[in-house]
Each structure stands twice: as structure tokens, then as C-alpha cells.
Amino acid sequence: MLVMKPTFLILLLFFSYTHFTAFSLLNPLDFLALQSIRKSLTDMPGANFFSSWDFTSDPCNFPGVYCSDNRVIALNLGEPRAGSPGLTGRLNPAIGKLSSLTELTIVPGRIIGSLPQSLSQCKNLRFLAISKNFISGNIPTSFSYLKNLQTLDLSYNLLTGSIPPQLTGISSLKNLILCHNRLSGSIPVFISQTLTRLDLKQNDLSGSLSSLPSSLQYLSLSYNRITGSVDRVLNRLDRLNYLDLSMNRFTGSIPGSVFSFPISSLQLQRNMFTGQIRPLHQVSIPTVDLSYNRLSGQISPLLSSVQNLYLNNNMFSGKVPGSFVERLLAAGIQVLYLQHNYLTGIEINPTAEIPLSSSICLQYNCMVLPVQTPCPIKAGKQKTRPMAQCREWRG
Template sequence: MEVMKNSRKQLVASVIFVLVLFYIPLSIFSILDPIDFLALQSIRKSLDDMPGSNFFSSWDFTSDPCNFAGVYCEADKVIALNLGDPRAGSPGLSGRIDRAIGNLSALAELSIVPGRVMGYLPQTLSQLKNLRFLAISKNFISGEIPSSLVELRRLQTLDLSYNQLSGSIPPAIGTIPSLSNVIMCHNHLTGSVPPFTSQTLTRLDLKHNNLAGALSPSSLPPSLQYLSLSSNRLSGPVDRLLARLNRLNYLDLSLNRFTGSIPGVLFTFPITNLQLQRNFFAGRVKPLDQVRITTVDLSYNRFSGEISSLLSTVQNLYLNNNRFTGEVPGSFVDRLLAAGIEILYLQHNYLTGIEINPTAEIPSSSSLCLQYNCMVPPAQTTCPIKAGIVKTRPTTQCAKWKG
């Protein structure tokens, strides 16, 4: 009898042990919300691996979707979706973005790596109220930017660069309060640059579009650190606007139609690279103090007057194709001979002289070009091919700009 009781106890213990084994996995792994599950299925059907990519190889819907490549879950919801292999040189994905993506209600991060994803941005993106990071770049997304994106009030990063987007930038996007990075460069966007009111905006990159019109003095917040509007058709003065952006460390306004002067205070900002070339800026260039910027490009504008000696501390200085007059300050010569200047392009101005010994040896690491000024340049100067072969301006032109 005692043996039978012990056998029963062992059997019960064994059953409990087996039940515990089955219970543990069920308690650890939560079941994905059915709506999210169906959304992932729709997304998978609308996208494919490009030849050489195997990103979707783990997307087997008989297993837990939270273990799929690029899928990150919290409890029973998808919170991040990174579509495609992010490694450099990976082939990427093709297809279209399914509107079911808007059903992932807890999604905070969405990215699609470079590939051949086409079609429009689905309007349902506006349903992702928790979205903080949206990056769909270097694909073939076309159509207009949905104005409904303004409903993403928690959005911090918006990167739609290197696509084929057209139409204007919805003005309401500039009112999203948490925006810190807006990158829409290399598209076909038209219209004007809308005002951005977010006081956390640090990066705005809209280069290589077809944007036009003027910028109002208060259109951009002083929080900006990186601003690139290059290769558009923007116009009008920017001196009052730039004077407010004292946190800039990178500024590129090149290849536009901006006019007017540039504020001297701009040269005191913590900028490492200043690109203002190929505009219609005019007037004198008057820094307030010794310039600590590594590269300054003011070429192909209408700047005039004498060159400030405060610019002699710039490592790469492009002042060519302007209307500068007078002699080159001696501080430039000193810095040049000491290899403190790598590039000093002064060609195509109305400069009248430079005090440099004809026998002085300019370091091989430095380039000086004085072609086509109102003087005969030293024989040692080296110029780019596009500077031309004519060394001196006609005297009739020099007489007009004398002094």
C-alpha cells in the first residue's frame, strides 16, 4: 500500500513538473497583438528582397514575429520597424509601402534602408501617434509629402532624403514641436521654405531641390546647428536671419540667388565650414574678430572693398570671382609661407598688389591663385584650369574699380 502511495506522489510530481515546463515559455513569450500581426503580413507582401538580399529570410509567420529581423516589440506591440539590412552596400528592398503600416499603433521608429522602394508615402502614417523617428531615404518614393504628417506631434527626426518627392513642403510640418532633424535633400520639392517653429530643431537639410522665394528673418529657430539650402532657387537677403543663428557649426547657402550683405557676426559663430558661393551677395566682408573657420567659400558673388586681414587665419579661403580691390594684406603672405593656409584663391578680382618676394618658395601643400587681377601675379602661383590663362585684367577694367 505504501508503495502505491509513493508511486502516486511521484506521478503527480512528474505531471506538475511537465506542466511547469509548458507554463514557463507561455509566461515568458507574449502573443503579438493580432492587428500588428496582420499589419506585418501586409507589409511583407508589399516588399521583397532585392537580388543579393536575404533580409526577409527570418520572416516566417509560423514563429514569433518579434524575432523577425528588424522587428522590435514591447509586450504585445511592435515599437520599432527597421526594414532592410542597414549594412553599407546591402542591396536593399523593392516594392511599395503598404498602408497597413499605419495599424502599428505603438510604433515609435520606422526606417527603410536604401533600395528601390517606390510609390507614395501612405496617408496612414499619420495614425502613428507615437512615432518619433521616420527615415525613408535613398529610394524612389514619389508624389507629395502628406500634410497629415503634422499629426505626428512626437516626431523628432524626419528623413525623406534622396527620393523623387515633388510638390511643396507642407507648412504645418514646421509646427511639429519636437522636431530636431529635418532632412529632405535631393528631391524635386518646389515652393518656399516654410517657417520652422520647433525650438529643438538642430539640423535642416533641404539642398538640391527646386525651392524658391525669400526667407523671413524669423523663419528658422536659433537652435539650428546645421543648415544646408544649397542648390535651390532661393532669393532675397538673409543678413537678419543669419545674425540670429549663433549656434551654427555648418552653413551652406551656395548655388542660390541670395542678395544683400552678410553680417560680420557670422564669422564669430562656431562654424567649421561656411559655403556661400555662387549667389548675388554684395557689399564689404567685415569680420568682427580673427576668423577661426576652417573653410570659407565666398566665391562667385559681388563682394567688394578691401580684403580683411582678419580672414588670414582661414585654412581654405575662396574669394575668387568677386569685386575685391586694393592690396592683399601682408598677414596672408606670412600665413601662406608658414604653411598655415592650404588654399587661397583670389583670382578674378580687382586686386592691385601683394607683397611677396618673387624668390620666396610657397610650400607645396599650399595653393595661391592671383590670376586675372589688376597686377602681374608672382610666377610661383598655381591656379585651377577654370581660372583661365590670362594673367592680368585689361587696364580699362581696372581703372573703373580703382580704389
């Protein structure tokens, strides 16, 4: 019969205890979920994020895994350094077993497949960001069960289908970023009044622009096929500090209140806006781009305080206000593009020296150019409009 010495028995008990506690630090369901997630994802060449994921040790010490009270509360998959090669594979449905998860981020890579429906089981999830991968399929409607969700970033993927109306009812949602996908259909009506950032650019969205929450501070809908008027919607969004509605099919007039928004750039180019531009006050927005629309009437002197003004390819007529010349010669205007309109004159001395930091283009209007300045290549080579077009325009 083998008799163990007391010292050996103590050491054996110590090693057994430490081995047990190493695994008891994490809930068994979370432990198994992390194993499944690891099996379905691999490092791309040049990445070594998973190199230290050794399941003989405590997973709470793995890179990207954060625990509290024996549960995984945050999962950041992939090396956070800029330019990391990222991960490849698919997202395992076992991720939904991490019931205490509050944050899930995945660095840019080549992850394919659809978003697991099981993510909706992570009821405490507040931050979900899976951008710049190859995620396809629809956005699960079950995401509406994530009542604590504050940020949803699925940008730069291959998502299709419509934006689930159920998402817009999440009262805690602050940031919805779905840009650079292949989403279609209309923009649903938002019930949430906490949303501050809505980025849907570079999709295939259509229909008219419905009601948006007045809490919005950032709105980007460029490169879609959205139609209709923006008057009622924009008049309510007086908290915006960024607005880009370019590359759509919006019609009707541009409300004067838009030019009073506390924004640094107003992007409304390449739509079908009509009517006159009537700002309520002197415009303090540094960059205003209204090019490639159907705007008409005289140019408002209240726009002369804009540093970069693009009014080209519209139907503006009359003379350019003298305040523009003053600001231009004083280097207060950096870009003034007025080409391809029906303007009849500008009071500027042909011998005046335009500052090198300023650029003006008057090409293809109903006037003899008083100054010869470089214009963008897209302006063409023809200096003035055919007189027949000018006479027809004047009626």
C-alpha cells in the same frame, strides 16, 4: 471509443498551449499588419532580409522587428549592413495599424510609390527615416499629427510639391532632413524652437528665407533658388556649427557676425552677395568659401587666419594685406584663391619659396603677377585683366 492515455493527453495539451502562445505574443492587428507589409515588399537580388520572416513563428523574433507588451514598437526594414541591396516594392498602408510604433527605418533600395497617409496614425512615432529610395508624391500634411516626431529623414527620394507648413509646428521636431528631392515652393516659417538640424539642399526651393529657429546647429540650403537677404535670419543663428547656403540667389551683404560662428566650414559661394566683408574679429573658421559673388572693397586682414580661403570671382580691389603673405610663407594658409578680382598688388618677394602644402592663385587681376603658381583650370589662361577693365573699375 478511443481512450487517450494520460501521458499522450498531457503532451497534446502542451503542444496546443505552446502553439497558441507563440501567436499570442503579438497583438493580432500588428500580426496582420506585418503580413501585409511583407507581401508588398521583396528583397532585391543579393539580399535575404525576409528569408527568416516565417509567420508560423513569433514575428517579434523577426529581424528588424522589436516588440514590447505584445506590440511592435520599432520596425527597421532591410539589412543594416553597409551596401546592402535593399528592398523593392511599395509601402503598404497597413503600416498605420502599428499604433505603438515609435521608430520606422528603411534601408536604401528601390521602394516606389507614395508615403502612406496612414503613417499619421502612428501617434507615438518619434523616428521616421526612409531615405535613398524612389518614394514619390507629396509629403502628407497629415504628418503634422505626429506630435512626438523628433526626426524626419526623407532624403534622396523623388518627392515633389512643397514642404507642408504643418510640419514646422511639431514642437518635438529636432531633425528635418529632406535633401536631394524635387521639392518646390518656399521654406515655411518654423514655429518649433527645438529644431537643431535642417537639411534642404538639392531641391528646387525658391522665395526668400523666412524666420528660422534660433536652436539650429546645422543648416544646409545649397543648390536651390532661394533669394533675398540673409542678415536678419543669420544674426539670430549663433548656435550654428555648420552652414551651407551655396548655389542660391541670395542678395545683400554678408553679416559680420557670421564669421564668428563656431563652424568648421562657411559655404556662401555662387550667390549674389554684395558689399564689403567686415568680420567682427580674427576669423577662426578653417574653410571660408565666398567665391562667385559680387563682393567688393578691400580684403580684410582678419581673414588671413583662415586655412582655406576662396575669394575668387568677385570684385575685390586694392592690395592684398601683408598678413596673408606672412601666413602663406609660414604654411598657415593651405589654399588662397584670389583670381578674377580687381586686386592691384601683393607684397611678396618673387624669389620667395611657397610651401608645397600651400596653393595661391592671383590670376586675372589688375597687377603683374609677382609669382608663378599653378591655378585651377577654371581660372583660364589669361594672366591679367585687360587694362581697360581695370581703369573702368577704378572710375
